[in-house]
Amino acid sequence: MHPAVPSALPSALPSSDPPSAASSRASAASLARLGWDDAWARALAALPDAGSDVGPAAGPDVPRPAAGRAVGRVCRADAGACDVLVPGPDGPVAAAVPWAPTVRRAARADPTAGPVAGDWVVLDAAPAVAGVLPRRTAVVRAQPDRSSHGQVLAANADVVAVVEPLSDPDLGRLERLLTLAWSSGARPVCVLTKADLVPDAEVRAADLAAAAPGVDVLVVAAPEDVGLAPLRDVLAGGATLALLGASGVGKSTLLNALVGAERMRTTAVRDDGKGRHTTVTRELHLAPGGGAVLDTPGLRTIGLAGAGAADAALEDAFADVAERAAACRFRDCAHRTEPGCAVLAAVESGDLPARRLASYRKLEREARHEAARTDARLRAEMAQVWKQRARAYRRRPDKKR
Ligand SMILES: Nc1nc2c(ncn2[C@@H]2O[C@H](COP(=O)(O)OP(=O)(O)OP(=O)(O)O)[C@@H](O)[C@H]2O)c(=O)[nH]1
Numbered sequence: 001m002h003p004a005v006p007s008a009l010p011s012a013l014p015s016s017d018p019p020s021a022a023s024s025r026a027s028a029a030s031l032a033r034l035g036w037d038d039a040w041a042r043a044l045a046a047l048p049d050a051g052s053d054v055g056p057a058a059g060p061d062v063p064r065p066a067a068g069r070a071v072g073r074v075c076r077a078d079a080g081a082c083d084v085l086v087p088g089p090d091g092p093v094a095a096a097v098p099w100a101p102t103v104r105r106a107a108r109a110d111p112t113a114g115p116v117a118g119d120w121v122v123l124d125a126a127p128a129v130a131g132v133l134p135r136r137t138a139v140v141r142a143q144p145d146r147s148s149h150g151q152v153l154a155a156n157a158d159v160v161a162v163v164e165p166l167s168d169p170d171l172g173r174l175e176r177l178l179t180l181a182w183s184s185g186a187r188p189v190c191v192l193t194k195a196d197l198v199p200d201a202e203v204r205a206a207d208l209a210a211a212a213p214g215v216d217v218l219v220v221a222a223p224e225d226v227g228l229a230p231l232r233d234v235l236a237g238g239a240t241l242a243l244l245g246a247s248g249v250g251k252s253t254l255l256n257a258l259v260g261a262e263r264m265r266t267t268a269v270r271d272d273g274k275g276r277h278t279t280v281t282r283e284l285h286l287a288p289g290g291g292a293v294l295d296t297p298g299l300r301t302i303g304l305a306g307a308g309a310a311d312a313a314l315e316d317a318f319a320d321v322a323e324r325a326a327a328c329r330f331r332d333c334a335h336r337t338e339p340g341c342a343v344l345a346a347v348e349s350g351d352l353p354a355r356r357l358a359s360y361r362k363l364e365r366e367a368r369h370e371a372a373r374t375d376a377r378l379r380a381e382m383a384q385v386w387k388q389r390a391r392a393y394r395r396r397p398d399k400k401r
């Protein structure tokens with residue numbers, strides 16, 4: 001699926017010899033091809049250990065990590081190791097790299113700290129992943145196993161495409177995915193696939209668009225290469241596009257069309273219309289005209305990872321509700337029975353679909369519940385940590401008994 005993975009990193013970058021200006025320029029161009037920019041260079045410089053001795057740039061904007069260190073972008077991650085794209089003499093190449101013990105420890109304490117597809121990582125001379133650059137954006141869902149930590153589905157996407165098929169759309173799922181996309185910090189876009197399978201694609205798309213205020217809605221038929229131009233434009237700007245959606249909706253088909261090759265296997269959807277979970281790993285692929293596409297496995301459960309991010313995301317995903325709420329007489333109006341409620345008035349007049357208010361309430365309740373649950377769980381974990389520390393303290397040999 002990826003270019004041949006060399007057993008060790010290419011010698012072009014991670015070397016303690018000062019790189020020549022020409023090779024620095026080549027690797028800078030190659031890093032830019034992976035999405036590297038000045039802001040990432042600053043983020044690297046700000047890292048406590050890697051950044052302090054980042055050498056002076058050999059050319060304009062050339063990031064040069066400390067001697068023996070390099071940066072790369074994760075295209076595929078497993079527990080304990082990942083494939084990292086690094087600049088090679090003829091453009092980016094993928095290298096299999098294990099995590100350094102520090103990263104392994106950090107990921108044990110907080111699974112969201114481990115490198116995932118889309119992450120920028122610092123590689124040491126081993127080479128091993130020695131650190132993960134703070135994410136600009138992250139699509140995080142609540143863990144299905146109900147742990148206190150979320151699961152990072154995509155790191156550092158600029159645009160998150162919520163993919164939904166026109167042939168079998170699910171409004172509730174679309175709203176939920178859009179809320180998740182908004183909470184990532186990336187720009188959401190709604191991609192409606194399989195337009196070729198329905199006679200009334202535009203009518204259906206207009207219905208679905210009502211559930212996606214403030215979001216560009218694209219109607220596509222990927223196998224026929226219809227409607228993909230706006231996504232190609234996004235990629236041509238060097239952006240990273242993450243694909244999010246249920247199994248069988250056409251994410252990998254979209255990826256293959258955008259990168260112009262059979263990168264991800266796709267299979268026909270089962271007779272019952274449910275997908276097959278063909279894609280099982282999250283993978284970042286470089287698009288030929290620039291930019292990168294991050295394909296993800298179909299989501300079965302899409303839990304909102306509570307706390308503050310979800311609140312703000314709900315305001316965005318339900319901007320139509322939030323707009324009306326601003327005109328309610330009471331600031332803390334729950335839009336149930338309050339007098340002077342502009343939301344209820346809008347539903348009454350048919351201006352706001354009752355379904356939208358119901359969806360908003362459902363997701364809001366869920367986000368609250370998730371935030372409370374995570375809090376309780378974190379408190380319990382902390383209590384456990386303190387108990388262990390107290391026990392260790394009691395066992396200290398220097399302690400008088
Ligand atoms: N007619 C038509 N078929 C499509 C379109 N997009 C995808 N398909 C078909 O839908 C099926 C599922 O597509 P995939 O791309 O594998 O779906 P996926 O979202 O990657 O699914 P998972 O990997 O399981 O999450 C395949 O048979 C595709 O050929 C489309 O725009 N039109």
Ligand SMILES: [Mg+2]
Pocket residue numbers: 251252253264265266278279295296297298
């Ligand atoms: Mg797939």
Ligand SMILES: [Zn+2]
Pocket residue numbers: 325328329333334335336338340341342343344
């Ligand atoms: Zn109200």
